[in-house]
Amino acid sequence: MKWNQLYICILVILTSVACGQELITFPDTQYEAYSEPVIKGRRFKHRDIIPLIDKLPTDLFEKKVLGQSIEGRDIYQVKVGKGPTKILLWSQMHGNEPTATMAIFDLFNFFATQDSLDPLRNYILQNTTLYFIPMLNPDGAERYQRRNALQVDLNRDALRLQCPESKILKAAVDDLAPHWGFNLHDQNRYSSAGKTHHPASMSFLAPAYDEAKSWNQTRTESMQLIVAMNAILQNYLPNKIGRYSDEFEPRAFGDNIQKWGTRTILIETGALRGDLEKQHLRKLNFIALLGAFQNIINHKFRKHSLEAYLRIPLNKGFLHDVIIREATMMKNGVPYILDIGFRHGEVNTKDHRGFQPHYSISDIGDLHNYFAYQELDASGLIIKPGKVYPKTFQHLSQLSDAQMTHLLKDGYTTVRVQEMVTRIAKLKCPLNIIGASSSPATNIDLGTDPPLILTKDDEAKYAVINGRIFDLAKEHLLEK
DSSP states (O other): OOOHHHSSSOOEEOOSSSOOOOOOOEGGGGGTTTTOOOOOOOSSOHHHHHHHTSOOOOOEEEEEEEETTOOEEEEEEEOOOOOOOEEEEEOSSSTOOOOOHHHHHHHHHHHHHHHHHHHHHHHHHHEEHHHHEEEEEEHHHHOOOOOOOOOOOOOOOOTTTSSSSHHHHHHHHHHHOOOOEEEEEEEOOEEEEESSSBOEEEEEOOOOOTTTTTOOOOHHHHHHHHHHHHHHHHTTTTOOOOOOOOOOOOHHHHHHHHHOOEEEEEEEOOOOTTTTTOOHHHHHHHHHHOOOHHHHHHHHGGGGHHHHHHHSSSEOOOOEEEEEEEEEETTTTEEEEEHHHHEEEEEEETTTTSSSEEEEEEEEEETTTEEEEEEEEOTTTTEEEEEEEEEEEGGGGGGHHHHHHHHTTTEEEEEEEEOOHHHHHHHHHEEEEEEEEOOOOOSOOOOOOOOOOETTTEEEEEEEEEEEEETSSSSSSOOO
């Protein structure tokens, strides 16, 4: 679904400016006024956000350095608001989980703006004091990796506190004694909202504070606020909200901060079809947090029940990127009816700002109870690895769209090219492009990515190249 179809008329945010007052609405286009334009994708770094923090107006924001990372990068805290309720939000504890960080900078722009939403803005700032740690793990962000420069998972260092980043977060919690804490993360794209075809585009958790998963007032109120946030997001992500596992992890910050007395909410941003860079999910983090601030102030979250929280479907792992269903694979002359699933990986470029996409076979067999972002009914089709075209081309431009289609229809899925081909060009091309001395995967095995042809009566019908399905009946296959 296109975003402009999703937002036909207005964007609704639960923004009561006083307890019991009617909701405020504003056009979807108004969000764009707050979206930070410097951050346009997931792979930004510490050096990219420093100028954004520096430019925040000092008459509204208080900025300070809490300490340094293993490699000496400053870790900042940004404070805004003068209200009695203290809310601490920390993001990018894992360096490759940046969605909420983007939303935080959008929130900074929102609070720094004066416009028709001043009643909402002032209501939040007069009733809460917000403390943000936008990037807790800058060394991990530098490499776009989960762990810090010591290869420690900071979210397993809440007790031992060996890493400076962990000590910084613990000191912030101790110094501020926040009433509320938001632990902001990303989760993998294969998390599903229950045992369904819906991705868990966002998942929530009121972390357990003991092995028994007990419910005290602190955890109960965290749960109630999650139900309120779920109600907001169902307007934009229907059936795509999940509930993260509440298995107690004694080393984790969320579990311990809940135990230490702060109402703690874990937010895990997942995936949404067509939103690889998570720009739409960034917007929904913005919406969810604004809605949470309103509910905290007006206490309306307290009307929600544990039963409503438990009705949010548990995260499951029932997704692949691609599933080819009921294809016939020949082995030693014997036909086998198989489903084949593919999942997507990213191989970082040298500077970690880009990546080479890598798809590989994630499962083979009966996948009827699994789902995918893209599926193909291959009933009655023979599936096999495609052929390598015998001629080596000097550069990719020697091949026209029509020639590529013709090659695929003849069963050729791979061509060799002398000159280096960019990642973008490879992504647009319906063929598997390799170097002059390289060879493609030729077996349908787990962990491999063989370019595949699906045929019926020896006529090629579909190709599966780099995790994408191409219908060979179409006239044009090359992406523009």
